[in-house]
Amino acid sequence: MKWWQNAVIYQIYPxxxxxxxxxxxxxxxxxxxxxxxxxELGIDAIWLSPVYExxxxxxxxDISNYQAIHPEFGTMDDMDxxxxxAKTRNIRIVMDLVVNHTSDEHxxxxxxxxxxxxxxxxxxxxxDPVDGQAxxxxxxxxxxxxxxxxxxxxxxxxxxxxxxxxxxxxxNETMRQEVYDMMNFWLxxxxxxxxxxxxxxxxxxxxxxxxxDGPKLHxxxxxxxxxxxxxxxxxxxxxxWSATPESAKLYSDPDRNELSMVFQFEHMMMDEQPxxxxxxxxxxxxxxxxxxxxxxxxxxxxxxxxxxxxxxxDTPRVxxxxxxxxxxxxxSAKCFAILLHLMRGTPYIYQGEEIGMTNRHVxxxxxxxxxxxxxxxxxxxxxxxxxxxxxxxxxxKGRDNARTPIHWNQTDQAxxxxxxxxLKVQPNYKEINVExxxxxxxxxxxxxxxxxxxxxxxPAIVWGSFNLLxxxxxxxxxxxxxxxxxxxxxxxxLSADSQIxxxxxxxxxxxxxxxxxxxxxxxWSDLTLKPFEAMAVQFV
Numbered sequence: 001m002k003w004w005q006n007a008v009i010y011q012i013y014p015x016x017x018x019x020x021x022x023x024x025x026x027x028x029x030x031x032x033x034x035x036x037x038x039x040e041l042g043i044d045a046i047w048l049s050p051v052y053e054x055x056x057x058x059x060x061x062d063i064s065n066y067q068a069i070h071p072e073f074g075t076m077d078d079m080d081x082x083x084x085x086a087k088t089r090n091i092r093i094v095m096d097l098v099v100n101h102t103s104d105e106h107x108x109x110x111x112x113x114x115x116x117x118x119x120x121x122x123x124x125x126x127x128d129p130v131d132g133q134a135x136x137x138x139x140x141x142x143x144x145x146x147x148x149x150x151x152x153x154x155x156x157x158x159x160x161x162x163x164x165x166x167x168x169x170x171x172n173e174t175m176r177q178e179v180y181d182m183m184n185f186w187l188x189x190x191x192x193x194x195x196x197x198x199x200x201x202x203x204x205x206x207x208x209x210x211x212x213d214g215p216k217l218h219x220x221x222x223x224x225x226x227x228x229x230x231x232x233x234x235x236x237x238x239x240x241w242s243a244t245p246e247s248a249k250l251y252s253d254p255d256r257n258e259l260s261m262v263f264q265f266e267h268m269m270m271d272e273q274p275x276x277x278x279x280x281x282x283x284x285x286x287x288x289x290x291x292x293x294x295x296x297x298x299x300x301x302x303x304x305x306x307x308x309x310x311x312x313x314d315t316p317r318v319x320x321x322x323x324x325x326x327x328x329x330x331x332s333a334k335c336f337a338i339l340l341h342l343m344r345g346t347p348y349i350y351q352g353e354e355i356g357m358t359n360r361h362v363x364x365x366x367x368x369x370x371x372x373x374x375x376x377x378x379x380x381x382x383x384x385x386x387x388x389x390x391x392x393x394x395x396x397k398g399r400d401n402a403r404t405p406i407h408w409n410q411t412d413q414a415x416x417x418x419x420x421x422x423l424k425v426q427p428n429y430k431e432i433n434v435e436x437x438x439x440x441x442x443x444x445x446x447x448x449x450x451x452x453x454x455x456x457x458x459p460a461i462v463w464g465s466f467n468l469l470x471x472x473x474x475x476x477x478x479x480x481x482x483x484x485x486x487x488x489x490x491x492x493x494l495s496a497d498s499q500i501x502x503x504x505x506x507x508x509x510x511x512x513x514x515x516x517x518x519x520x521x522x523x524w525s526d527l528t529l530k531p532f533e534a535m536a537v538q539f540v
Contacts (some may be wrong), residue, residue, distance in 0.1 A: 005305070006462045008452045009094065009348045013313045014051050014073055015059065015406045017351055019417035026405070026416070030076035032085050034302055041354060041445070042411040042452035045092040045235065047195045050080065055105050058142075058371055058402075061197060062103040066182045072114075083190050092192025092233060099179050100198045101165040106241055108175075109166050112134070116153055118405055123175040124166050125158040125206055126150075138209055143375040148386035158206055159169075162371060170202045170220055180227040182300050187228060192236035196259070199325040200240040212242035216263050218250055236518075237307055245299035252304035261305040261346060265273065267292050268315060271322075279376060281394040284322055286494055289466060290477055297344055297466035297479075306345025310336055311353050314403050316401040319402040320359035326372040326495050328532045329356055329432075334447045334522075335515035335534035339477055339492045341451035349448065356444040357439040359401040360426055362391065373398040378485075408431035410529055454536075456462075460486045471505065476501050476529065487539040488513075493529035500528050510537035 018030030020483040028051060050060035053071040074349050083093050104108060105445065119174070119427030127135040127147070132148035134156055140163075147156040148163040156285070158167045166173060183194065199221070203214030205483045221238075221258060238251055243264040251259045268473035270289045273280040298307050310318035319325050333356035341347045362368055365377050365387075371396045378517075380390050395401075400423065408415030414429035437445040455461050464483035470476055475495035481488040489506065493499050506524040515535035 001462075002235075002260070003044070003233065004346055006455055007048050007235075007346060008039070008042070008047045008315060009346060010038060010043040011047045011049065011312055011348060011350045011465060013351060013403060015422055016403050016416070018207055018406065019419065019421070022417060022419040023072065024070045024349060024417050024419040026422045027072065028069070028078040028082050032078075032082050034090065035085055035089055038075065038091060039089040040163060040438075040449070041348065042449055042456075043091065045094050045192050045280060047094045047237075047348070048088065048096060050098060050317075055103055055164065056415075057162050057536065061098050062101070062104040062162065062165045063098055064105040064107075065107075068186055080189065084086075087190065092235075093190075093194045094195055094237075095186055095191050096197060097183065097194040097199075098197040099168060101161060101167045104164045108178075108428045112152060112157075112166075113152065115157070118351065122172045123169055125169050126153075126155045127158070127206070128155055135206070136209060138206060138211070138448060141380045142372050149487070154351060159444040160204075160211060167204070168202070170216070176220070176223070177227075180224060182226040184226070187232060187234065189249045191234070193229075193260070194226065195235075196238045199238040200242050200243070201260075211249060212240075222253070225257045232233075236260045245296060245304075248296075248300060249303040252300070253260075261307045263307050263309065263312075264301055265297060266296070270303070277376075278397050279380075279390075281393060285473055286477065287472060290439055290453050293343075293422065294466070295481075301344070301443075301465065306343070307345050307348060308340050308345040309348040309350070310401055311341060313350070313402050314347070314399050316397055317357060317359050319356055320401070321396070322494065324532065325356075325358040328496055329446055330360065330442075331530075331532040333444045335492050335494065335532040337444070337447055337451055338490065338514060338516065338534040338536055339494075341448075342461055342488065342490045343479075344462070344464065344481070347455070350402060352402075354445050354448040355407070355432060357404075357407065357432055358396065358426070358428065360404050360424075361395055361410075362398075362400075364390070365394075367424070368394060368398065368400055370399040370403070373400065379389050393459035400488070409433050409435040417470075423497045437446055439451075447514065454513060458488075458538075459483060460488055464488065473501065474500075475499055480504075485540070489537045489539070490535070491527070491529065491537075492534040493532060496531045500526065502526060508539055510539045512536070513538050 015026050017026040018034050019026050020029040042231045043332050050304045052063045053065035053070050054060045054063050104132040108120045108123045112124050113120050134145050138146040140146045142162050149156050159165050200212045201203045201216035240262040243262050248262050251262045272283045273282050297385040319333045377390050405416035405421050405425050408428045414425045461484035464481035467480045469478040478491040503524040512519045513536050517533050
């Protein structure tokens with residue numbers, strides 16, 4: 001067994017975790033000061049969003065130096081200390097690897113812009129104009145064209161994100177080797193692996209408008225593994241918005257020597273109108289959603305590995321998105337935790353999720369920091385959308401939802417900073433904070449702590465097969481995990497209304513191991529579930 005197969009990973013978004021020097025921006029010394037808290041939670045690794053040097057056009061995902069720490073986060077000495085301090089608590093640091101693109105302020109791109117003959121020119125993707133226009137109609141994820149014209153050289157460069165994030169040309173072997181050298185620099189420091197940002201885009205073929213899953217993608221990943229990851233006990237997880245179960249097996253089959261696992265997002269796009277953008281909302285159909293999650297559980301059973309997540313720095317908080325953050329915040333936060341953590345795969349907790357933090361609400365675009373949301377606002381306003389409709393989409397799906405500072409206590413700025421936070425602290429911090437959660441034995445925190453412990457102590461949760469129960473029920477998500485002579489049944493009610501269900505094949509009471517309501521007895525043939533009730537029952 002690999003260490004990450006029964007591990008739980010915790011994502012830290014450094015700007016919003018803990019500020020140590022009063023400048024309003026979270027930093028590495030702040031993270032170090034909170035490691036005891038994470039040790040108490042029980043996590044095995046921290047996925048650290050980028051702390052590299054960056055102009056911060058896209059909050060650190062535009063890197064200007066992969067082997068230096070941004071001064072707002074601290075120093076390389078601080079980073080070394082974080083790795084060591086985490087290690088003493090049996091916590092690994094998983095770095096965010098962003099190698100689809102760099103910042104336009106990276107020395108490679110600064111050199112590349114000096115002229116067509118510069119040796120760094122081919123590190124990026126350049127094309128001549130076509131009929132005086134961009135080479136084709138490829139669009140940027142952050143709105144507008146994926147091509148920006150460089151007046152000095154008379155060519156366009158490609159960027160699938162901000163124009164300050166030019167895409168790297170993975171066809172260039174010298175550039176690839178520099179990436180591998182940089183990865184080995186961090187691995188030699190003792191990091192526990194990499195989360196690979198939009199890694200499914202690196203083999204793009206822009207002339208044929210192929211962006212994801214290009215023909216050389218798996219060859220590049222095999223080469224990367226051979227040159228960096230081979231013979232190391234490290235974890236890799238690829239961000240792959242385009243993944244299918246078939247391609248996920250290619251990425252994560254251990255015999256192929258590519259990645260440990262991928263983040264797939266099919267289940268995260270089920271509240272979007274098909275064929276439209278993430279901003280075009282629709283109600284979640286729980287029956288369809290269960291089918292998608294089950295597909296990933298079942299199809300990767302033999303040949304690959306799942307990642308399990310509801311939230312990250314790019315997605316809204318699940319308690320607000322699909323739970324009920326008003327009347328049943330604690331119950332629905334626990335419900336989604338129990339539902340996810342007892343599936344097969346490696347669970348990820350996004351900072352603040354473990355105390356039930358909620359989405360933020362804005363009433364004006366002036367309150368929005370996220371470049372994606374701001375660009376979409378301008379684009380849709382020009383298209384005739386109303387401000388109210390655009391802001392509604394931002395409040396549901398905007399990336400700032402997950403990025404507000406962590407609530408540590410009831411003091412000013414929620415104990416995040418003694419200064420002015422870079423993004424406003426949520427007004428509900430006095431009711432929802434770590435100090436309060438630790439003091440309440442029935443808090444969301446202790447449900448997460450227990451779920452982590454269950455995974456470590458029960459091979460059935462790591463290795464058991466998955467079988468969906470009540471597939472057609474519109475609000476109840478139930479499944480069983482089977483392993484040797486052991487069975488676990490997980491039952492969750494994803495609604496604010498009570499539900500009555502029947503499990504005719506279950507005859508024994510079983511042992512309720514974790515739940516979000518008191519459960520002294522179970523009548524499986526006539527089971528009344530309270531709003532957002534969740535439980536896991538073990539049968540031996």
